[in-house]
Amino acid sequence: MLWxxxxxxxxxxxxxxxxxxxxxxxxxxxxxxxLTGGLYTFLPLGLKVLRKIEQIIRExxxxxxxxxxxxxxxxPIDIWQQSGRYETASGVLFKVRDSARKDWVLGPTHEEVITxxxxxxxxSYRQLPKNFYQIQTKFRDEIRPRFxxxxxxxxxxxxxxxxxxxxxxxxxSYHKMxxxxxxxxxxxxxxxxxxxxxxxxxxxxYSHEFMVPAETGENDVVYCESGKYAAxxxxxxxxxxxxxxxxxxxGVAPEKVATPGVVTIEALAASPYxxxxxxxxxxxxxxxxxxPILVLIRGDDSLNEAKLMAKTGAVQVRxxxxxxxxxxxxxxxxxxxxxxATLKTPAVPVYADEALRGxxxxxxxxxxxxxxxxxxxxxxxxxxxxxxxxxxVKVGELCVETQQPLxxxxxxxxxxxxxxxxxYSEKLNATFLSEDGSRHPAVMGCYGIxxxxxxxxxxxxxxxxxxxxxxxxxxxxxxxxxxxxVAPESQPMTLARELAATLEAAGIEVILDDRxxxxxxKFKDSELVGxxxxxxxxxxxxxxxxxxLKPRGGTMRMVPIADAAAEVIAWVRAExxxxxx
RNA sequence: CGGGACGUAGCUCAGCCCGGUAGAGCACUUGGUUUGGGACCAAGACGUCGCAGGUUCAAAUCCUGUCGUCCCGACCA
Numbered sequence: 001m002l003w004x005x006x007x008x009x010x011x012x013x014x015x016x017x018x019x020x021x022x023x024x025x026x027x028x029x030x031x032x033x034x035l036t037g038g039l040y041t042f043l044p045l046g047l048k049v050l051r052k053i054e055q056i057i058r059e060x061x062x063x064x065x066x067x068x069x070x071x072x073x074x075x076p077i078d079i080w081q082q083s084g085r086y087e088t089a090s091g092v093l094f095k096v097r098d099s100a101r102k103d104w105v106l107g108p109t110h111e112e113v114i115t116x117x118x119x120x121x122x123x124s125y126r127q128l129p130k131n132f133y134q135i136q137t138k139f140r141d142e143i144r145p146r147f148x149x150x151x152x153x154x155x156x157x158x159x160x161x162x163x164x165x166x167x168x169x170x171x172x173s174y175h176k177m178x179x180x181x182x183x184x185x186x187x188x189x190x191x192x193x194x195x196x197x198x199x200x201x202x203x204x205x206y207s208h209e210f211m212v213p214a215e216t217g218e219n220d221v222v223y224c225e226s227g228k229y230a231a232x233x234x235x236x237x238x239x240x241x242x243x244x245x246x247x248x249x250x251g252v253a254p255e256k257v258a259t260p261g262v263v264t265i266e267a268l269a270a271s272p273y274x275x276x277x278x279x280x281x282x283x284x285x286x287x288x289x290x291x292p293i294l295v296l297i298r299g300d301d302s303l304n305e306a307k308l309m310a311k312t313g314a315v316q317v318r319x320x321x322x323x324x325x326x327x328x329x330x331x332x333x334x335x336x337x338x339x340x341a342t343l344k345t346p347a348v349p350v351y352a353d354e355a356l357r358g359x360x361x362x363x364x365x366x367x368x369x370x371x372x373x374x375x376x377x378x379x380x381x382x383x384x385x386x387x388x389x390x391x392x393v394k395v396g397e398l399c400v401e402t403q404q405p406l407x408x409x410x411x412x413x414x415x416x417x418x419x420x421x422x423x424y425s426e427k428l429n430a431t432f433l434s435e436d437g438s439r440h441p442a443v444m445g446c447y448g449i450x451x452x453x454x455x456x457x458x459x460x461x462x463x464x465x466x467x468x469x470x471x472x473x474x475x476x477x478x479x480x481x482x483x484x485x486v487a488p489e490s491q492p493m494t495l496a497r498e499l500a501a502t503l504e505a506a507g508i509e510v511i512l513d514d515r516x517x518x519x520x521x522k523f524k525d526s527e528l529v530g531x532x533x534x535x536x537x538x539x540x541x542x543x544x545x546x547x548x549l550k551p552r553g554g555t556m557r558m559v560p561i562a563d564a565a566a567e568v569i570a571w572v573r574a575e576x577x578x579x580x581x
Numbered sequence: 582c583g584g585g586a587c588g589u590a591g592c593u594c595a596g597c598c599c600g601g602u603a604g605a606g607c608a609c610u611u612g613g614u615u616u617g618g619g620a621c622c623a624a625g626a627c628g629u630c631g632c633a634g635g636u637u638c639a640a641a642u643c644c645u646g647u648c649g650u651c652c653c654g655a656c657c658a
Contacts, residue, residue: 536617
């Protein structure tokens with residue numbers, strides 16, 4: 001490929017609306033251009049990278065027994081109503097209306113479509129297991145598209161769906177995908193690692209996310225340095241708070257104390273009250289599936305809403321409004337409590353965090369503005385409907401596996417594998433006949449990779465001050481041949497064309513920078529775009545019988561003209577082998 | 582949806598507070614000089630100052646509304 005005959009609009013300056021380095025480099029290297037918020041056009045080089053990532057995914061999916069299909073992006077709403085997600089996922093659904101005024105959705109994911117297919121086509125245990133996958137555009141009405149391709153309204157995803165006859169079979173399918181994902185990200189040159197994950201709206205009971213460590217990521221991962229434990233903070237557990245919950249009884253009944261103007265944990269902890277956060281019970285009011293609930297957390301802990309939803313089985317949870325809270329408890333936020341004697345409506349469920357078990361000598365709101373209760377003992381004074389682990393793990397707490405202190409880091413989620421069970425197969429009648437003639441719903445799993453997000457994650461992880469540093473496996477071109485003189489019959493240009501032909505014949509993707517630009521411009525551009533190897537052909541070196549090999553980020557090496565092709569091929573093969581894992 | 586910032590040339594931005602002929606650098610066009618790390622000189626072209634109202638003799642500048650972008654939060658298979 002000649003540079004002059006493709007389209008690589010590089011930018012010297014950083015675009016104003018790109019915040020993170022990978023987004024800036026996507027634009028500066030001429031890989032994408034924004035149409036509007038959350039929607040991007042892929043330019044030739046961006047598209048080449050995308051296709052390479054897709055190809056790696058295809059190879060590994062096929063190797064793991066996946067069968068490629070292509071499903072419609074436009075979907076009828078009835079299957080979404082059948083699965084129940086027309087309601088539960090309505091926040092992300094793009095809905096469209098046709099000329100007959102019938103409603104459709106643009107698929108944010110394809111459990112409904114594939115399960116409908118399976119319902120019709122998979123009727124016997126003899127046909128199982130099956131794992132269908134596709135690489136296709138997804139649409140999600142993200143509230144806030146962000147960071148270029150990281151969170152977009154329209155994006156490319158690889159999604160796969162497994163159907164098994166038995167739970168054990170489903171676990172096997174799950175682990176095949178888990179292993180395939182590990183290989184896929186390694187081949188893309190990404191350091192990604194699996195973590196235990198919450199399943200969210202998609203459902204199911206077992207799940208891992210593949211995370212790329214990055215400060216700009218949108219997820220917090222809790223992990224143990226031993227490598228034996230890692231989980232999304234939404235799911236993470238520990239051996240409990242670093243400081244024990246107070247459990248010594250004062251032997252005194254709850255006592256009302258005036259705390260005028262005190263509406264925060266901090267204010268109550270400060271002078272003149274001096275009630276440390278650890279001695280307080282935080283009372284939160286939520287509306288879970290339209291019903292009010294009280295949630296109790298130790299004052300120095302924070303509620304993990306994902307856990308609340310997972311543990312209570314609630315589908316939609318929101319914080320109650322101030323008015324709702326006053327109606328329910330008779331007091332405003334800041335003075336709320338769950339001490340039974342103060343509750344107007346004892347029927348409201350009270351969910352308490354495990355860390356509050358046996359707590360005594362606690363202080364909590366009196367359900368009367370400006371007053372708190374002290375000497376509260378949870379077992380004696382509160383009626384707890386259910387105890388759950390609802391708190392968010394904090395740095396330094398001990399790992400449940402190794403008892404070492406846990407750490408937390410930011411990460412980008414590039415893949416997610418779920419064991420779904422029979423949630424969708426039951427609702428959409430994807431059943432099969434087993435050997436004994438009985439009918440069962442297929443046991444499903446689903447597996448997603450954000451292809452466009454993966455592309456940006458590679459940039460986020462592989463860059464330096466000069467630009468992108470593509471791993472050879474996904475680089476738009478592997479070698480950038482750079483003649484410093486481009487006159488058609490000049491020696492640099494003639495040798496450049498010959499070398500390009502030789503390398504292409506060896507299956508190496510080459511771009512030849514035939515632009516009539518000064519060397520500095522070409523060097524800067526090739527480094528910005530990030531081609532793994534640049535081959536310089538300048539009259540000075542050629543006069544000495546040498547060609548220059550400059551790996552991106554490495555040191556320049558001179559090789560005899562006659563050896564250049566062989567040297568480049570050897571370099572590329574060695575780099576490629578390094579990424580095969 | 583709440584909070585904040587910002588919309589001026591293709592890009593990065595100044596001008597706005599204090600109303601009075603729309604600017605710089607880069608990019609682009611032409612000519613010349615250069616030619617191993619984003620060259621230099623000269624000439625040129627490029628704008629309904631996001632949009633709509635309002636105030637005013639006069640609005641990029643002040644006011645109101647609106648649309649859009651980015652960030653934080655909420656939310657997020």
